[in-house]
Amino acid sequence: MSQMEVSKRRRFLLFCFLPTTILVSGAFLLGSVIIATDYKERLSGQIAINATKIAGAKVCQAHCRPDDGEALPRGIVSRTSDLDMRSLRGPLIREAATKSQSTMAADGFLSSDFVIMLFHYDGMVDDWRDLEWSSQAIHVSAMDQTKWWFAKRFLHPDIISEYDYIFIWDEDIGVEHFDVGKYLSIIKEEELKISQPALDPNNSVVHHLLTLRDSTSKVHRRIHRRLGVRKCDGNITGPPCSGWVEIMVPVFSKAAWRCAWLMIQNDLIHGWGLDELLGYCVKGNRTQNIGIVDQEYVAHHAVPTLGGSPKDQTNPHVPDQAAQNMTLPNSILQVPSVSTQEMERDEVMKRCFYELRIFRRRWHKAVQDDECWVDPY
Numbered sequence: 001m002s003q004m005e006v007s008k009r010r011r012f013l014l015f016c017f018l019p020t021t022i023l024v025s026g027a028f029l030l031g032s033v034i035i036a037t038d039y040k041e042r043l044s045g046q047i048a049i050n051a052t053k054i055a056g057a058k059v060c061q062a063h064c065r066p067d068d069g070e071a072l073p074r075g076i077v078s079r080t081s082d083l084d085m086r087s088l089r090g091p092l093i094r095e096a097a098t099k100s101q102s103t104m105a106a107d108g109f110l111s112s113d114f115v116i117m118l119f120h121y122d123g124m125v126d127d128w129r130d131l132e133w134s135s136q137a138i139h140v141s142a143m144d145q146t147k148w149w150f151a152k153r154f155l156h157p158d159i160i161s162e163y164d165y166i167f168i169w170d171e172d173i174g175v176e177h178f179d180v181g182k183y184l185s186i187i188k189e190e191e192l193k194i195s196q197p198a199l200d201p202n203n204s205v206v207h208h209l210l211t212l213r214d215s216t217s218k219v220h221r222r223i224h225r226r227l228g229v230r231k232c233d234g235n236i237t238g239p240p241c242s243g244w245v246e247i248m249v250p251v252f253s254k255a256a257w258r259c260a261w262l263m264i265q266n267d268l269i270h271g272w273g274l275d276e277l278l279g280y281c282v283k284g285n286r287t288q289n290i291g292i293v294d295q296e297y298v299a300h301h302a303v304p305t306l307g308g309s310p311k312d313q314t315n316p317h318v319p320d321q322a323a324q325n326m327t328l329p330n331s332i333l334q335v336p337s338v339s340t341q342e343m344e345r346d347e348v349m350k351r352c353f354y355e356l357r358i359f360r361r362r363w364h365k366a367v368q369d370d371e372c373w374v375d376p377y
Helices: 005-062 147-152 179-190 255-265 274-282 338-369
Strands: 117-120 138-140 163-166 194-199 251-253 288-302
Touching: 117 147, 163 255, 179 288, 251 255, 255 274
Parallel strands: 117 138, 194 288
Antiparallel strands: 163 251, 194 251
């Protein structure tokens, strides 16, 4: 083969190979561009996600969430109150309600550096003047309102901030076996932020077995037995098996009351549902910081007041059963007929359940809407 033929052959092979090389190189460069672009897009997306998270965290930090409300989702916090009178029954509008009687035992509290405030919902303030301690108590009167209506308006945490503990009790509690000084010593020793005295099983109408007195213990914090379809075992750490007190005789530390006060809704005056969520107000382990004091106990007489009187006494050992069948003692006052009382009581109970449903819905919505709130449980 001549030198000229060899040269031509080399040029031919070069021209044939060159497009292939360029094509392959182009594909490599194009692939590199696509890979690089995809990587940049993913990186940019990740950066955007991280930036969103950081921005969200900064927004949560920037929100004014004072210590007293950080334990609750923002939507459930009710920071202000009003003096609007609320109905005991029917829809959430202002309506007339019935009169009722109030009784309360105060022995022992005045001698223990307490201030007693009586909430009168029957207008009968003067009827208390024959009691020796009455002149030392603060009397607040508003017709047909509940203790939670009064508490929201007259027990603001800033007003009672100099007091270490707040007792918000019903009027039908017997304190024959209760010493408030010993009680305070126990809850301080046990570091209970929310508590209640146990109920005397022999002289009380009991709605929840957790509140029954255990005569073998000083304090108990949970119950180990079946409640209806629910079994209270070690796997359940919340209400009604643990971390719970009844709204009938609760005792709050100063910090716990500030949180609980925020959760009280202005228009839901019966307070139903609060006891299910009080565990969020102890800033710690509700299974340890909420408890029932057995050593100092009380009796729940279940004397109906707001809305009339049921007619027979119930079995005090049946859980979750309201005192629906108990008669008022004879009174010199003219009272409505039994049938009228029963109808009025039924209307009040309907309103209680109605408010419970509303409160639960508000809590659920508040949890969903508050992206910054984290449920500790």
